[in-house]
Amino acid sequence: YNDVARSPFETPMPVSPTVLSPFDDFSLPSGGVIIKSSDGVEFKVYKNILALASPVFRDMFMLPQASVSDVGNGGDAKGKPEDAADGGSDIITVTESSQTLQVLLRFLYPVLPPTLNGTSSDGTIKDAKAFVDGIQPVLAASMKYEMTLVTKFLCKKLIDGAEETL
Helix, strand or coil: CCCCCCCCCCCCCCCCCCCCCCCCCCCCCCCEEEEECCCCCEEEEEHHHHHHHCHHHHHHHHCCHHHCCCCCCCCCCCCCCEECCCCCCEEEECCCCHHHHHHHHHHHCCCCCCCCCCECCCCCECCHHHHHHHHHHHHHHHHHCCCHHHHHHHHHHHHHHHHHHC
16 A cells, blocks of 8 residues: 555545545534445535535425434435434435445535546546446436436536447
8 A cells, every 4th residue: 555645536445435525524513414325434514515406405404303314215304313423413324325425525515526437537438337337326316316416417427428439
């Protein structure tokens, strides 16, 4: 293993998933929530960013606190929120993997966009199958949470990729 710091876009997803900045902020203020992936990785995010990007999350955050939980099961919110270990933010468990959430959330935050599987650093598709396989769960999640801008971007990328590879 090389100890030289690398860009998170150059490093493949580790076998034991970890969350990358900015979703690892342990000083998340009271306006935050933790999204817990299906493989147990916790993403510390701001409610206002999720609410602006997703009417599903916006509506969920407007529910009484006692009903916010487990949005990943078909979008149904039920039960009491799981308490975070730090005693602060609520934890919302979703069905998406940490790899899918890492890509999806990077589209929402004011950070460099993710490099999608099967693409080069300039965004050109170099492996169509890897690209489609990688984008599919992210596109499904963007549609599930009604993240219109992300969905439109990914659909355009798919169409552009089809044109490039034909």
